[in-house]
Amino acid sequence: MAAGPMRMRATLGAGYTDVRVLMSHPMETGQRKGSDGKLIPLHFIQNVTVKVNGKTVVEGQISQAISRNPVFSFRIKGGAKGDKIEVSWLDNQGETNSTETAVA
Amino acid sequence: MRAVTCGVMLALAPSPALAQQSPYAEYQRMTAENAPTELFELEGEEIWKKRQGPKNVSLERCDLGEGPGVLKGAYAHLPRYFADADRVMDLEARLLHCMMSLQGRSREEATKRVFGNADRGSEMEVLSAYVARHSNGMPLRPGIRHPKERASYELGQKIFFHRAGPWDFSCASCHGEEGKRIRMSELPVLYKPEFARPLMATWPAYRVSSSKIVTLQWRMNDCYRQMRMPEPDFGSETTVALIHFMTVTARGESYRGPAIKR
Amino acid sequence: MFVKRRGLLKAAGALGALLAAGLLRPIAALAATWNKEAFAAKSAADALKSLGAAGAEASGAIAIEAPQIAENGAVVPIEILSNIPGTTSIAVLIEKNPFPLAGRFDFMEGALAFVKLNVKMGETSDVRAVATAGGKSYTATKEIKVTIGGCGG
Secondary structure, three states, rough: OOOEEEEEEEEEEEEEEHHHHOOOOEEEOOEEEEEOOOOOEOOOEEEEEEEEEEEEEEEEEEEEOEEEOOOEEEEEEEEOOOOEEEEEEEOOOOEEEEEEEEEO | OOOOOOOOOOOOOOOOOOOOOOOOOHHHHHHOOOOOHHHHHHHHHHOOOOOOOOOOOOOOOOOOEEEEEOOOOHHOOEEEEOOOEEEEOOOOHHHHHHHHHHHOOOOHHHHHOOOOOOOOHHHHHHHHHHHHOOOHHHHHHHOOOHHHHHHHHHHHHHHHHHHHHOOOOOOHHHHHOOOOOEEEEEEOOOOOHHHHHHHHHHEEEEEOOOOOOEEEHHHHHHHHHHOOOOOOOOOHHHHHHHHHHHHHHHHOOEEOOEEEEE | OOOOOHHHHHHHHHHHHHHHHHOOOHHHHHHOEEEEEEEEOHHHHHHHHOOOOOOOOOOOOOOEEEEOOOOOOOOOEEEEEEEOOEEEEEEEOOOOOOEEEEEEEEEEEOOOOOOEEEOOOOOOEEEEEEEOOOOEEEEEEEEEOOOOOOOOO
């Protein structure tokens, strides 16, 4: 499955910016059988990186135990309208995707 | 991960006290806040704007009841009567109508894959999510004034209680009495407003066990399958009447979809 | 190890474009930062040892928000906030999962020690959050009951 759409919302909260990011990814555990009866290979996001104005603020390492089509929320200290937030991911098969948005 | 099979129903057992405070309320609230429905809405927007069919046009001039291309409030006011088709339609029947009339697509082609799967949702599913999003926060007000709307509501009510099929089932067999459940799923009494309201306010939804959007047409189809009845046609008078009946029963409820369901 | 050539070529293309756009560091650097040992651990204790967070001290300053009962173990929303000053990372473990470590998040200057995520749970289990601050580790748990749903909705 090719990298699907990725969507993000960054909204100013009370003293922090809430960053909510939705990723399209099967997050296969390697335990599931396909319609052909064969095991679907392990395929999951391993790394998630959050950057604010080009500077990395969160580095996440995750496993196949994260739900299919992952949704994450992070909190950035302070933040101002127009700040550039970028989230990218890398999976165990070398596939990658990223998205960026400005703080609203 | 154990697969959830939805084959033979177990005996309908009385459920633990169906209190106002469902034990799953917290789960439902938290999953709704963290639901991946936006991804499907985005896909739906793409399909809405995509030129297709022999006429090579998009669905952007489709009239869902509020005027050509008007999305706001459209879902909350369905099902309703449409003069150009001279019948009551729900969202999916109306989308099909637009695919055929605006885009020139055949019914066969447009309904070839109405229900998707975990790897890929269907056009109807993602379109439903996209359209429904534009009614979020608005009260459900399906059509009820036109004679055909009245007739559709009454037909839906009749069908709801009509027993048929090899098991002599009606919708009411499962959804007609309080305190029933199938395994751990509480069965709402859908002809009563207090149960219909939270239900109709949360379709279409992202169904966790299918990893995709599920719609009311899908739900009708699947219920018929579970009752061992013949498969209803997509957007048929029967399915629309049932959906109409339940939506009218839920009238006034604030729509809060697309939602998330187990 | 079976290597899918098509997958690699596809990845090279996608990555090439992203690298050219300056959006990603080279794979090698990123791949090195996935703690294979910790994620392969079959017990929470072993995972924490691999993370260098063994012997974590119980703390009431780590807030775990999660439903008491999850209808479906495929999507269980969990929110963790560490109120311990100077928290630099949070690890999330599902004790009864075959591989308990679900994720580990490092927070640099500019981020709060907070994460909300959806996890898969095979059965009723404790969810454990481990926060690291100033070289020390702290932990809190919360039990989440998981029911496998029936056929409805």
